[in-house]
Amino acid sequence: MRTEKMPTDIRKEQIVEAALAILSDNAAPKLKMTDVARQLGLAPSALYRHFKNRDAMLSAILEHIRTMLHTNLEKVRQQTDNAVERLHAMLVRHGRLIREQQAIPRIVFSDEIWGQKKERRQRMYRIVTGYLAEIEAIVVEGQAKGEIRMDVEARVVAKIFFGIVQPAALLWHMSEGDFDLEGHINDAWTLLLEMVVRR
Amino acid sequence: MRTEKMPTDIRKEQIVEAALAILSDNAAPKLKMTDVARQLGLAPSALYRHFKNRDAMLSAILEHIRTMLHTNLEKVRQQTDNAVERLHAMLVRHGRLIREQQAIPRIVFSDEIWGQKKERRQRMYRIVTGYLAEIEAIVVEGQAKGEIRMDVEARVVAKIFFGIVQPAALLWHMSEGDFDLEGHINDAWTLLLEMVVRR
DNA sequence: TCCTTATGTGAATCTGATTTCACATTAGCT
DNA sequence: AGCTAATGTGAAATCAGATTCACATAAGGA
Numbered sequence: 001m002r003t004e005k006m007p008t009d010i011r012k013e014q015i016v017e018a019a020l021a022i023l024s025d026n027a028a029p030k031l032k033m034t035d036v037a038r039q040l041g042l043a044p045s046a047l048y049r050h051f052k053n054r055d056a057m058l059s060a061i062l063e064h065i066r067t068m069l070h071t072n073l074e075k076v077r078q079q080t081d082n083a084v085e086r087l088h089a090m091l092v093r094h095g096r097l098i099r100e101q102q103a104i105p106r107i108v109f110s111d112e113i114w115g116q117k118k119e120r121r122q123r124m125y126r127i128v129t130g131y132l133a134e135i136e137a138i139v140v141e142g143q144a145k146g147e148i149r150m151d152v153e154a155r156v157v158a159k160i161f162f163g164i165v166q167p168a169a170l171l172w173h174m175s176e177g178d179f180d181l182e183g184h185i186n187d188a189w190t191l192l193l194e195m196v197v198r199r
Numbered sequence: 200m201r202t203e204k205m206p207t208d209i210r211k212e213q214i215v216e217a218a219l220a221i222l223s224d225n226a227a228p229k230l231k232m233t234d235v236a237r238q239l240g241l242a243p244s245a246l247y248r249h250f251k252n253r254d255a256m257l258s259a260i261l262e263h264i265r266t267m268l269h270t271n272l273e274k275v276r277q278q279t280d281n282a283v284e285r286l287h288a289m290l291v292r293h294g295r296l297i298r299e300q301q302a303i304p305r306i307v308f309s310d311e312i313w314g315q316k317k318e319r320r321q322r323m324y325r326i327v328t329g330y331l332a333e334i335e336a337i338v339v340e341g342q343a344k345g346e347i348r349m350d351v352e353a354r355v356v357a358k359i360f361f362g363i364v365q366p367a368a369l370l371w372h373m374s375e376g377d378f379d380l381e382g383h384i385n386d387a388w389t390l391l392l393e394m395v396v397r398r
Numbered sequence: 399t400c401c402t403t404a405t406g407t408g409a410a411t412c413t414g415a416t417t418t419c420a421c422a423t424t425a426g427c428t
Numbered sequence: 429a430g431c432t433a434a435t436g437t438g439a440a441a442t443c444a445g446a447t448t449c450a451c452a453t454a455a456g457g458a
Contacts, residue, residue: 032416050435122373188359204454
């Protein structure tokens with residue numbers, strides 16, 4: 001295997017992506033430096049040229065996930081102006097994300113997060129609540145434009161949204177793809193829709 | 200510390216409970232044999248008198264959790280006959296469970312489950328789906344008695360229920376108790392109620 | 399009470415992973 | 429082309445935690 005030298009900024013990206021790929025692969029229990037290195041055809045020690053240690057690498061991964069979520073949201077915002085449609089689009093996209101990026105729930109729930117570093121848990125908490133806040137914002141805008149009924153609290157809708165997506169990820173995961181992801185999302189959407197637009 | 204000899208059936212119980220206690224303690228990252236032993240004032244090696252290995256111990260813990268969930272449900276069934284009240288009672292109890300037994304989400308999400316053993320993941324999947332099935336049953340009974348509208352699928356209600364409880368656990372956890380658990384459950388209940396009884 | 403066996407112990411071992419280090423190579427600048 | 433700093437490597441050090449084992453002890457039945 002040919003392993004070229006890479007400028008560290010690119011290599012860092014590659015490492016993060018390799019890590020996500022590994023985590024998305026159902027077989028992988030815990031993220032090992034060795035595995036990440038192999039994925040790139042590098043020696044484990046090479047990783048330390050780019051990250052101080054495993055911990056720093058994990059931080060970079062977290063950041064990458066945050067960005068993915070945010071980007072997702074931006075795209076939906078551009079895709080349509082209507083709040084209800086936006087919520088739906090978010091759900092659908094999230095379904096895809098769950099399929100393709102199993103890494104996300106994997107990380108969110110992993111011991112890495114819950115372990116030692118209180119700091120990391122807080123970081124994750126901020127990512128999640130930040131995401132919720134963005135969804136909430138969509139709802140609030142929708143309410144202002146009369147697309148969404150006023151008497152449900154936006155904050156609650158956001159949490160319900162989260163509540164659709166998160167267990168779906170979990171169940172899909174546990175079932176090794178057996179769980180009917182789309183079905184669940186459709187069902188949930190029907191109810192959410194009714195909840196949000198009807199009186 | 201005085202450490203008496205214990206018949207293995209009692210000791211097993213103690214070990215499982217010690218493990219849960221450790222996991223419920225926010226400080227604990229991963230469940231270490233050493234920690235479990237210390238909690239009981241035993242030498243680590245003593246644990247191996249009661250469980251073949253760490254893995255067997257984890258299995259016992261899973262089983263214990265399954266029992267807890269099931270017991271919870273049984274109590275609610277006895278508490279009231281009305282399906283809607285039952286759902287509410289379940290929510291409230293679950294809130295308590297989240298507070299007191301942080302161990303449960305901890306285990307459910309842990310690497311222990313997702314790691315190596317496919318078998319264990321399946322076991323967990325069965326526990327969760329079993330629980331969902333029981334909630335679904337409550338809904339179905341409620342529908343038969345006219346307490347719950349017929350045109351929402353029981354299966355979906357069960358998942359929504361799960362969707363209320365699970366993210367709550369996660370957020371409460373991440374926030375180190377800062378997250379407004381009761382508020383969330385109340386809000387969610389209001390919506391669920393409307394969804395389930397209104398047309 | 400005596401014996402047998404289950405339970406407990408501490409030290410040693412095994413395992414699997416992260417990390418460090420001295421050395422090699424390549425990229426890219428002048 | 430030649431130099432230098434950045435990147436990569438393999439072997440070895442380190443670490444943490446699970447597990448084993450030979451030995452100790454106490455519980456409970458005969």
